[in-house]
Amino acid sequence: MMKRTIILAAVMAMIASTAMAANLLTISPVGTQTSSEGRAITPDGVYVGGNCGGTGGTGFIWDAVNLSRTITAGSVQTNVNGIGYRYPSDYPTSPRQILVGGNNGGWESMNTSTDGGATWLKNRRTNTHAYVGNNYNMVAGTSSAVTPGRIYSTFSTNTQNHYTDRWEGAGQGAFGAGSPDAKSNPSDSTISGVSSEGTAVGRRKYGSPLVNRSVKYVSNNAGGLALTQVSELPGSTTGALWDIADDGSKAGGESGKTAAPGGVFPYILNMATGATTELPVQVPAWTGPTWGRVYGMSPSGNFAVGMDYSRGSERAVLWDTVLMKEYDLTDYASYKHILDGFTGNLRRAYAFGVDGSGHPVITGWGVVQPGTLTRGFVLTMDIPEPGTMAFLLLGSLALLRRR
Numbered sequence: 344m345m346k347r348t349i350i351l352a353a354v355m356a357m358i359a360s361t362a363m364a365a366n367l368l369t370i371s372p373v374g375t376q377t378s379s380e381g382r383a384i385t386p387d388g389v390y391v392g393g394n395c396g397g398t399g400g401t402g403f404i405w406d407a408v409n410l411s412r413t414i415t416a417g418s419v420q421t422n423v424n425g426i427g428y429r430y431p432s433d434y435p436t437s438p439r440q441i442l443v444g445g446n447n448g449g450w451e452s453m454n455t456s457t458d459g460g461a462t463w464l465k466n467r468r469t470n471t472h473a474y475v476g477n478n479y480n481m482v483a484g485t486s487s488a489v490t491p492g493r494i495y496s497t498f499s500t501n502t503q504n505h506y507t508d509r510w511e512g513a514g515q516g517a518f519g520a521g522s523p524d525a526k527s528n529p530s531d532s533t534i535s536g537v538s539s540e541g542t543a544v545g546r547r548k549y550g551s552p553l554v555n556r557s558v559k560y561v562s563n564n565a566g567g568l569a570l571t572q573v574s575e576l577p578g579s580t581t582g583a584l585w586d587i588a589d590d591g592s593k594a595g596g597e598s599g600k601t602a603a604p605g606g607v608f609p610y611i612l613n614m615a616t617g618a619t620t621e622l623p624v625q626v627p628a629w630t631g632p633t634w635g636r637v638y639g640m641s642p643s644g645n646f647a648v649g650m651d652y653s654r655g656s657e658r659a660v661l662w663d664t665v666l667m668k669e670y671d672l673t674d675y676a677s678y679k680h681i682l683d684g685f686t687g688n689l690r691r692a693y694a695f696g697v698d699g700s701g702h703p704v705i706t707g708w709g710v711v712q713p714g715t716l717t718r719g720f721v722l723t724m725d726i727p728e729p730g731t732m733a734f735l736l737l738g739s740l741a742l743l744r745r746r
Contacts, residue, residue, distance in 0.1 A: 367681040369711075370719030373401045373414055381405075381693060381706030381719040382479050383426045385441070386589060386642045388696030388704025390460070392423035392443055393719050402445055404460040407704065407721045413460035422446040425482030429455070429494040433513040442510065444482045444496040451498050453482075453508070467508075479693045480536040480586045480639055495562065497537040499545070503527065505534040507543050507562040526560060526568035529553070534560060536586030536594075536640070542614070543568070544594045546583035557582040557596055557612070574617050576600040576610055584612065585637055588644035593664065595622075595637030595647045609635035609649055611664055622647065622662045623669045629653035635660070639694040641703070648692035648705050659689035659707050661724070672705065672722060679725075685709040689720060698723065 372379045376395035383392040384407075391405040402423035404413045425444035431437040440455045443463075452468040484494040497507045508523040531553075534545035541562035546555040549572065557575055560568040573594075575582035578601030587594040591614055598610045598619070609622040624634050629652075637649040647662040651669065659672040673688040687710025696704040703724045708717050 365676070365679040365681055365725045366723045367676050367679075367683065367685075368407060368410070368721040369684065370403075370405055370721065372396070372718075373403055373412075376401055378708075378717040379403075379719040380691075380708035380717060381721060382424050383482065384694040384696040384704065384706045384721075385426055385428060386484075386696055388698045388721075388723070390426055390441060391694075391706050391719070391721055392426035392445070393706070394422045394424075402443075404441070404443065404456075405719075405721075406459065407706075421448060424478045424498075425480060425496055427482040427484035427494055427496075429484050429510055431513050432511065437514045442482055442484065442494055442496065444498065451500070451506070453496055478533070478535055483537045483539045483589050485539045485589075495537045495539065495541050495543075497534050497543040497560075499533045503530055503532050505532070505543075505545070505560065505568065507534075507537060507541065507560060507568060509541065509562060509564055524560075524562045524564060524566060524568045526570055528570075531555070532558075535584065538587045538591040539589040540591045542587060542591050544584035544587045544596070546596075547572070550580070554581040555583050556580075557584045557594075557598070559584070559587075559594070559614070573612060573614075574619050576608060576619050576621055578602065581607075582610075585649075586640045587614070588640040589642040590644065593640060593644035593647075595640050595649070597636040606631065607633045607636070609637050609647075609651070609662070611637065611640075611644075611647060611662075620664070620667075622664070623667060624651050624653040625658070625660075625669065625671060626653040629655075631655070637662070638692065638707075641695045642697060646695055646703060648695050648707070650691045656688070657690040659692040659705075659709065661692065661695075661703060661705060670724070670726075673709075675724065676722065684711045685718070685720065686712045687715065689722070690717075692722075702726065 370379045373395045379395045381391045381393040395401040423445045429440040438457045444453045454463045456463050482496045494510045505526045506523040529548045532547040537543040543560040547558045549556045557573050575598035579599040582598035584594045584596035595611045597607045633652045635651040637647045639648045651658045651660040661670040676682040689709035692705050692707040694706050705722045711718050
C-alpha cells in the first residue's frame with residue numbers, strides 16, 4: 344500500500360507540474376500610436392510580431408518572456424506579419440536566427456536577427472513587389488533537428504502575385520537560388536499562411552459569379568507555385584484558408600455550407616486526406632451570416648485560434664481540434680481573474696505557440712477602455728496539449744496494476 348501511495352503521489356506530482364498560472368499580457372502601442380495587435384508568434388511562444396497603428400504604422404517584435412520590445416520601423420518593418428526561427432545548417436556554430444516578414448515602406452521585406460531582435464540585417468526588400476498587409480503567420484521555420492537551415496515565408500502583392508521563398512544554408516544564409524516561387528492569380532486572391540515544409544494556403548476567385556475558394560500552393564523551388572483547389576464543407580461554393588500547421592497536417596479557415604442554416608463557418612482541413620471538419624461555435628442557434636473563422640493553427644495542428652461571431656459580436660476563441668472543444672478567451676480570462684483592462688473583450692486570436700511546458704500561448708487583439716481603443720494581447724492558458732493528461736492518468740493506472 345505504501346508503494347502504491349508513493350507511485351500515485353509521484354504521478355500526481357507529474358500532473359501538477361503540467362499546471363501553471365494563466366497569464367494575460369497587454370502590448371502597449373508604440374510612441375504616438377493609439378492601437379496595437381499581435382499578428383504572429385514563434386512556435387515556442389517567446390517572440391511576438393505585430394503592428395501598431397494599422398497598415399503602414401509601426402511594426403514591432405515583442406519578447407513575451409522578458410517583456411521587452413524592439414521597434415522595427417524604418418530600418419526594418421512598418422508592419423510585421425510573420426516571425427519564425429531559422430537554424431543554419433552549421434548550427435550551433437552559427438547562431439539561431441529570427442526571421443521577420445512583412446511590409447517595409449509599402450514593399451515586401453524580410454529580415455533576420457541573431458541577437459533576439461536587438462539588431463537586424465535587412466536581407467531582402469523587393470521594390471518590385473508592392474506588399475498587401477493583411478497576412479498573418481506568413482513565416483514558418485523548423486526545429487534544429489528538422490531540415491536544418493530551411494525556413495519558408497510567403498506574401499501577396501497588390502497585383503495578386505503570390506510568392507513563397509525558401510531560406511537554407513549555413514551562416515546568415517540566403518534565399519533559395521533564383522527568384523522566389525511565384526503564382527499570378529485573378530483579383531481578390533491572396534495567400535495567407537505557410538508551413539515548415541513549403542505548403543502555403545489562401546483563397547482564389549473561381550467560377551461565375553466569382554467566389555472565393557480555399558486553395559493551397561506548393562513550393563517547387565523552380566520558380567513556380569503548384570496551385571490546387573481544396574475541399575470546403577459539404578456542398579460549399581465559397582471558402583478561404585487562413586493558416587496551416589507548421590507540420591503541414593491541418594489547415595484552417597472559413598467555409599460556406601448547403602445545410603441550414605446558411606452562412607460562413609469555421610472549419611479545418613486534413614491536408615493528407617482532404618477531409619473537412621466544421622468547428623463548434625458557442626451559440627449553435629445563431630442565425631447571422633457569419634459564425635466564425637480560423638486565423639491561426641498550432642504547430643502540430645491540435646489547436647486552432649480565431650474568431651467566433653455566434654454571440655452577435657467578435658469573440659477571440661481557441662479550438663481543441665482533437666476533442667472538438669471551444670474556449671472563449673474572454674470568458675476564460677475573466678474566470679481566471681486576469682482580464683484586467685480588456686473591458687470590450689478579446690476580439691480576435693491570430694497566432695498560436697506552445698511554451699516549454701506544452702501550454703498554449705496565443706496572440707491577437709482586444710478592446711480596452713476608454714472607448715474602442717485596441718490593444719494586442721499575449722495569453723498563456725493553463726491547459727495541456729490534447730492527450731497529455733489522459734496519458735499521465737493511464738500511466739498511473741498501469742503502474743498501480745503492476746504493483
